[in-house]
Amino acid sequence: MQTSLRHDGWTRTEGIAVRGRAFEGDRVLDGASLVARFADARTADVSLDAVASIAADLEGFFAAVVADADTTYLVADGARSIPLYYGPDGPVSDRGRVVREALEAPTDPIAESEFLLTRYVTGPETIWSGVYATQPGEVVRIDDGGVTRRTYREYWPSGPVDEPGTKAPRARLESALETALDRLERVAGDRPVVVPLSGGYDSRLLASALVERGREVISFTFGRSGHPDVELSREIADRLGIRWEFCDYDESTWREWYRGPDGRRYDREAFGGDALPFLAEWPAVRELVADGRLPTDALYCPGHTVATPSERLPRFVDERERKTDASVGCGPAVDADDDALDRELIAPSLGDLADYVLERHYSLWEWDDEAFERAARERIRCGLCGDRDPDAVADPERAAAAYERWEWRGRMATFTNGDLRVYEDAGLDWWLPLWDPAYVRAWERVPLEARRGKGLHTDLARERYRRAADVPDERAGLTDRTLSAADRHLALIRHSPVRQFTERGGDWEPPFLAPRSAWSEPGSHPLSWYGIVDDAVLEALPAFRNLYALRTLAATGRLDLEDASDPILDGPTLRLPTAGDG
Template identity: 30%
Template sequence: MIHMKLKNKQYRQYYESETGFVTGTAFTKTGQMLSGEALMNYVASFDAANNLVQTLPDLNGFYAFAVRKNGDLVAAVDRIRSIPLFYGQKSDDFFLSDTAEWVREQVGDTQMDPLAKEEFLACGYVTGPDTLFPNVKQLQAGEFLEMRPSEFDAGSNTQRYYRYVHHYPMQSITEEDLLRFHQGVMENIIDRLIRFAAGRTIVIPLSGGHDSRLIALMLKKVGYPDLVSFSYGRPGNHEADISKQVADSLGVRWEFVEYSNDLWREWYESPEMKAYFDMAGNLSSLPHIQDWPAVWAFKKEDRIPDNSIFVPGHTGDKITGSLSRSCPCIYNSSRKINLPQEIMNCHYNLFDWSKRKGKLYSLFEKKILEVLDSLDQYPDQSSAFESWDISERQPKFIVNSLRVYEYFGYEWWIPFWDKKFMDYWCWIRPENRLNQSLYIKFVDNLAKELGVAIHEKEVKELFSKKKLIPIAKRVLPDEIKNWLRKKRRLHFFKDDPMGWYGIHEDGYVIEQIKNGASMINSLLAVDYINGLNNRKPQD
């Protein structure tokens, strides 16, 4: 028997019928915007899995659905898994939900999978279809599921209908033409955002980087009437200073929420944060907390309308080549790399697990290669590297941060995971993605056009340390790197611009640093795992 249960209806809107449910908003190939009943009718029209394979790659937007037809169940998430779904099976009962904990209770899992736990502590999420519990699974980005009650013994059938793989054009294209094409793409995706927002207040988490800046620039250029931007952290931090510069130059209202070590302790120990962790983690992802206090402040203090739309810059930098800064060798076509090793170097770094490399390396390597599937499908190693990131870290860590907005009752839209933006960057060659050269030129040109001037010294100061760290990792002896790493972490502990190391007692932070913790997310990952031992069954 097939059982479906929605547990997050207090956080986001679902349309339910006798045949299933849909949530989110999608655009068809012809540009029709669908949500609610209209989206349900659309997905219910699929006759079989073959129709899904042919139709879902053309469906734009952010959605999830599960529908029954002729006794069979079909479920899917969008290409970036912006709204996750979880499933599991016990004997002849199949369970599907928007909440992994409910599935865990139904299948009766009580012990975490040891490898999944190690992976979660290494990178902050569980890769592939797995979760922290062996019989609780998740739909991957760009994946659909088909379950036939007549074939329960065989289990569910899942298939990736979308995978981010580059397809470079045969002929060379001038930079001028690439920039012109990019302008058309941006106008296209901003048009969809505006249609979705429908005049409501658009709230932009405006950082010091180019992604949120580009959203603000484009919306200002087209004359969207109701914009609010904001930043947060300790007063005077670089990100906030640049954020305010951009907002002031554009004439956009700017809000600031102050953080401190003491405030973080209060926020983190609140019942609201506990409820948020339960809602956002889903036994697979480390809950994002960076802008959680800022959004809470907006809600409590009525700084924005309740129907506002949050539009973060997730994750324009990764798809446009920022990984080439931290891992430049991957974008060097003349240098053959060990791809799983480089993925581990870049992403499996919440804790130093080098002393257990003999035990864990081959297990992590196997999972990485399973996600990538056939390496022959990628035109080069940079494409495979980015594909893994877009299949794993982006959906399960970065995009999952959207749960913050949902928790406080707000809707969201992520323009840089629009189908057209992804399709465009799929055919941009590595040389134009290297150091984000093409993308940054586009943003800077638009900023100049709109009269937005950023003090170059502050921008360089913001990114200089980030550029030096990967260089130091590659050239310094291990002993010096270890010593510098601990000194740097202690510095972050005292002076981090977010102030969030105040969450824990000083002695505990220092002890975790000695145990190999590299950042705040290392400590939060441990907290999340420990918290599962005190979970209470859901109704």
């Protein structure tokens, strides 16, 4: 089968291509050594089981293509950090559009409808019929008999294992974090580590733990000065004693960035047909690197974490709960979720879980389509259970595991981890320490009541930051949601006064003071990213649609963000492709 791999980081030798790094015991494999490891599958009769067995022994972030006679094997790591796209009779590529164009594939109404409503596609399909994507922890075999898929690494949080000598969940999670950091340091070598810093706990945990280890850490944040996410990041960096770079966003520069040749190229190349390209930090990374404010010879470590799906868990009838503070992820929390503890209780059943996922995640547009709803429920059930008996989802623990599995495969491994394409676009090296398999396994063994709201993960982040920054616990627990108005005003003077006349032109008053309730409005959004949409288009569109919704229309050719002369929706309800609007 023809292989068309476009990223220049692939190492190719005699029918095998690999990218990334992996640990096998204490050995670090990359390039030629990683090729050699997959070549071991050829010493015996190469098979799906043989390739899967090798992949299961590797822990890291990698992808592989192994071609043998008339059979091709594709390998994705447990985070699907490097996706591969393929067709049963088409080429293999690291860009979905390459496969689509080779096959001249039409759109798939069901997958395209799902993308329009969520900004990603769950399962192996893409919005293009006959074009597929590898899934996390999966090996795919393609031969004359078709396509066979095998999951070698699952994710199913099941709580603690009560065995003699077993560590408590907190101790196990701390130990796993140290393992993940040990691996990060070996990958980084003598290079600095760059952490995109936000007002949430994930990036704070990474930065604090690395400071405690004596590593050189550089952080950066983006958005509008005065946004609580920016101001808390400024404080965290100052208290940790690490360098902090800030990229100020406004609507005019967004328009220039997105509509320029680099923006158009990134938008096209990063869209594989299964998730909307990550956009939030794309301009910041490019601008800060171009200005020499961020190094090219560094390891970039976003705070994406396996704990995130626990943040959006529904509340279940008869569940034992542990109240925790709401938390946010590694990037500005402009679309962060509400506190799960305020949600209505649901029964721990497959049907109620499917209802919850439909209501919460298939919501970029209002829609009314019975044909798609039936198809979506089936897709959701498959994502919730995998090969497990659906009747087994009958108590809060297993219902929570099913939901977190759905997010792991459906959202995190497609949309969220897709932000790695931002760093690749800038020619930067990256790593995902909080998706390290050691940390994943430890989080799987945390009891449900301590996973909810990322509780135990959050406790660990607060403790590490409190120690590294020598701040009281109350200060260590601040997030962008709890930062006071006074702190927003005083942060620049307290923590980076030298920026007073450069960042704000001498003004003490922060330029962004909009309340959270107004952030969905284009002129009051903390990222200013509605600047990519022409004013006339915005005026003609339903005012309450967020940018993700507009971008899914643009990605599928239903809306030109720069031209109001084309037909534009006149209401909030979207007619889906399954209803005949292909």
